[in-house]
Amino acid sequence: MIREDELRQGPRAAQRLDVSAVGSLSALAGMRAEWDSLLDSSHAGPFNSWEWLYPWCRRIEPGRRPLVLTARDAAGTLVGLLPLGLETRRVTGARVRRLGFLGETHVGSDYLDVVARRGAEREVAGAFARMLVALREEWDVLDLTDLREDSVTVDVLRAAFSGQDVRLSERYVCPYDVLDPREPFDAFLKRTGRRDNYLRRRKWLEKQDGYRIERTEAPGELAGPMTDFFRLHSARWAEDGGSQGIKGTGVESFHRDATQLLAERGRLRLYTMKVGGRAVASVYGIVHGDRFVYFQSGYDPEWRNRSVGLVLVGETFKDAMEAGLTEYDFLRGTETYKSDWVSKQRRTVSVRVHSGTRAGAWFTRAEELARKGRNAAKQVMPGTWVEKVRRFRRRRAAVD
Incomplete structure (x- = not known):
C-alpha cells in the first residue's frame, strides 16, 4: 500500500x-x-x-x-x-x-x-x-x-x-469554436448552419403564451431547475434506451452536489425554456475562465418539431457572447447539431x-x-x- x-x-x-x-x-x-x-x-x-x-x-x-x-x-x-x-x-x-x-x-x-x-x-x-x-x-x-x-x-x-x-x-473528438464578443450575434449566426431555422423557430416560440428563458446560477435556486433538467434529459433519451451521460440515482445525486458547489463559485449556468409555465428544454452549462462549456441538455419530445433544443442552444451562444466569453466547447461527441454550430475540433x-x-x-x-x-x-x-x-x-x- x-x-x-x-x-x-x-x-x-x-x-x-x-x-x-x-x-x-x-x-x-x-x-x-x-x-x-x-x-x-x-x-x-x-x-x-x-x-x-x-x-x-x-x-x-x-x-x-x-x-x-x-x-x-x-x-x-x-x-x-x-x-x-x-x-x-x-x-x-x-x-x-x-x-x-x-x-x-x-x-x-x-x-x-x-x-x-x-x-x-x-x-x-x-x-x-x-x-x-x-x-x-x-x-x-x-x-x-x-x-x-x-x-x-x-x-x-x-x-x-x-x-x-x-x-x-x-x-x-470534442467540437468547439472561438467566439469574438465584439462580433454581432447575427453575424455569428451567418457562419453557422442553423441561422434560418433558429430565427424562424425562435420567432414562433416568442409568440407563445408564457414563453421565456430562465438562467439559473444562484446556489439557493437550483432545486426546481435541476428537477426540470433531469426530467427533460431523461425524456429526450427514453426512446433511445436511456441516457449514457446521466444514469442512476448516484449520478443524479452527484450532479445535485456539483451544481451547488459550482454555483457557489459562480461557474454554473442552467438554462430552462418554458412555454405556458412548463419547462420544455434545458441546458446544463459551466463557465470556466473565458469559456462556456456545454455539458448536457434535454427537451420534451412533444416539442421536438418546434426545435426547442435548437433555439435554447442558440440562446446560450448569444448569452456567452454578451458575457464576453471567447470559447464555446461542446465537449465529447460528434453529433450533427454540434457541427452545425461550431467548426473546430480537439x-x-x-x-x-x-x-x-x-x-x-x-x-x-x-x-x-x-x-x-x-x-x-x-x-x-x-x-x-x-x-x-x-x-x-x-x-x-x-x-x-
Missing part, C-alpha cells in the same frame, strides 16, 4: 518541488480554498476542479482511495496537483492495483490532467512523474484517461517511463503505463480479449439486434 510518508521520502535531488500526497476523503474535503486558488492560476479544465472531483469521490466512487499528489514550492505554496485514486480490481483471479484520475467514470469528465500554475506545467508534471516512477512497485497500472492530446503531461510520462510499456490511445487521449508487474500486463491482456469478443459478437449479430442490446444495457444501467 502506498503511504503518505513514502511519498514525502521520494527522490528530490533533481527537483525543487516538495511532492507529497493527500490520501483520505476527509483531508481532500479541507483542500477547497487552496485547490480553487491553484485552478484559477492554471490552464486546467473545469473537470479538474475541487467542486467536481470531491462530490465524485463521495457519490460515484466512495470506495476508491484518493491519492492526490501535491507539489509545493520552497515557500510551501501549492503549485501543482495530480488528482488520482487507487483501486484494486480482480481480473480472472489476478489482483490488479490501478491508479487513475478521480472523476474518470460515469460523469463525462473531459480534459482531466495535472493542475499546475501557468508556466510551470512541465516542471510540475515532471516532479509527479518521477515520484510515480519511484513508487512503481506500489501499483500495477497507471491509467490516465481523457487528457487533451496536446497535454504536456502526455510527453512527460512517455519520457519518464521510456523503455517500459507505455500505450497512448485516442478517446474522443481530441482527447488516454495514457496507460505498466509498472512491470505481471498483474498489469494481464489486466491489459484481459481487456483486449474481452474487446475482441465483443467485436466478434457484433460482426455476427444483425445490426438491429446490436442496437437492441445497447438499449437493453442502457435501461438496465439506469435501473441499477
Whole structure:
C-alpha cells in the first residue's frame, strides 16, 4: 500500500518541488480554498476542479482511495496537483492495483490532467512523474484517461517511463469554436448552419403564451431547475434506451452536489425554456475562465418539431457572447447539431503505463480479449439486434 510518508521520502535531488500526497476523503474535503486558488492560476479544465472531483469521490466512487499528489514550492505554496485514486480490481483471479484520475467514470469528465500554475506545467508534471516512477512497485497500472492530446503531461510520462510499456490511445473528438464578443450575434449566426431555422423557430416560440428563458446560477435556486433538467434529459433519451451521460440515482445525486458547489463559485449556468409555465428544454452549462462549456441538455419530445433544443442552444451562444466569453466547447461527441454550430475540433487521449508487474500486463491482456469478443459478437449479430442490446444495457444501467 502506498503511504503518505513514502511519498514525502521520494527522490528530490533533481527537483525543487516538495511532492507529497493527500490520501483520505476527509483531508481532500479541507483542500477547497487552496485547490480553487491553484485552478484559477492554471490552464486546467473545469473537470479538474475541487467542486467536481470531491462530490465524485463521495457519490460515484466512495470506495476508491484518493491519492492526490501535491507539489509545493520552497515557500510551501501549492503549485501543482495530480488528482488520482487507487483501486484494486480482480481480473480472472489476478489482483490488479490501478491508479487513475478521480472523476474518470460515469460523469463525462473531459480534459482531466495535472493542475499546475501557468508556466510551470512541465516542471510540475515532471516532479509527479518521477515520484510515480519511484513508487512503481506500489501499483500495477497507471491509467490516465481523457487528457487533451496536446497535454504536456502526455510527453512527460512517455519520457519518464521510456523503455517500459507505455500505450497512448485516442478517446474522443470534442467540437468547439472561438467566439469574438465584439462580433454581432447575427453575424455569428451567418457562419453557422442553423441561422434560418433558429430565427424562424425562435420567432414562433416568442409568440407563445408564457414563453421565456430562465438562467439559473444562484446556489439557493437550483432545486426546481435541476428537477426540470433531469426530467427533460431523461425524456429526450427514453426512446433511445436511456441516457449514457446521466444514469442512476448516484449520478443524479452527484450532479445535485456539483451544481451547488459550482454555483457557489459562480461557474454554473442552467438554462430552462418554458412555454405556458412548463419547462420544455434545458441546458446544463459551466463557465470556466473565458469559456462556456456545454455539458448536457434535454427537451420534451412533444416539442421536438418546434426545435426547442435548437433555439435554447442558440440562446446560450448569444448569452456567452454578451458575457464576453471567447470559447464555446461542446465537449465529447460528434453529433450533427454540434457541427452545425461550431467548426473546430480537439481530441482527447488516454495514457496507460505498466509498472512491470505481471498483474498489469494481464489486466491489459484481459481487456483486449474481452474487446475482441465483443467485436466478434457484433460482426455476427444483425445490426438491429446490436442496437437492441445497447438499449437493453442502457435501461438496465439506469435501473441499477
